[in-house]
Amino acid sequence: MRYWLMKSEPADCSIDDLAALPGQTVAWYGVRNYQARNFMMQQMTPGDRAFFYHSGCPQPGIAGIATIASPAYPDASQFDASSRFFDPKSLPDAPRWFNVDVKLVRKTALIELAALRAEPALANMRVLARGNRLSITPVDPDEWRFILTRLMGLDPDEL
DNA sequence: GCCAACGTTGGC
DNA sequence: GCCAACGTTGGC
Numbered sequence: 009m010r011y012w013l014m015k016s017e018p019a020d021c022s023i024d025d026l027a028a029l030p031g032q033t034v035a036w037y038g039v040r041n042y043q044a045r046n047f048m049m050q051q052m053t054p055g056d057r058a059f060f061y062h063s064g065c066p067q068p069g070i071a072g073i074a075t076i077a078s079p080a081y082p083d084a085s086q087f088d089a090s091s092r093f094f095d096p097k098s099l100p101d102a103p104r105w106f107n108v109d110v111k112l113v114r115k116t117a118l119i120e121l122a123a124l125r126a127e128p129a130l131a132n133m134r135v136l137a138r139g140n141r142l143s144i145t146p147v148d149p150d151e152w153r154f155i156l157t158r159l160m161g162l163d164p165d166e167l
Numbered sequence: 168g169c170c171a172a173c174g175t176t177g178g179c
Numbered sequence: 180g181c182c183a184a185c186g187t188t189g190g191c
Contacts, residue, residue: 015188015189017189040187041174041187042174042175043174063188063189063190064188064189064190065189068189068190121190138171138172139171139172139173140172140173140188141172141173141174141187141188141189142188143188
């Protein structure tokens, strides 16, 4: 099992929005970066765990825990001319963009970006790296465990 | 609103 | 294949 951090703008889909959706599941559409896409296509497996991260908002940080609920499949928004994610270069026979489904495990207390940066144990976290703009980043198992146990007060084995 | 960082595009 | 221009991300 792998661990991930996935960014969402709460104005688009917040942790509370996810909690209110049918099945508490959302298609992670709109990824238009090849590295992030390749993570979904090549490395994600249903059952993987992810931090649900709020970005582009007054209080950026980890807002909850989710699980990968499907394999990667073509992102419908790339074919939708009315979508801001429409990609005229993508053909139905050869889709460029894929997404997975993400399902809520639980909302947590917000772990703010500043709190993550303050932890020496997390100094190498990919999402904290200088210049990082990826909306999906891998999380090391040690980092995952540290955040759950030390910052959230949760038992990783129960999630 | 600013701006650093970085990915993508497209002419050559 | 190079690289300048441009667009986007996202914290502050």
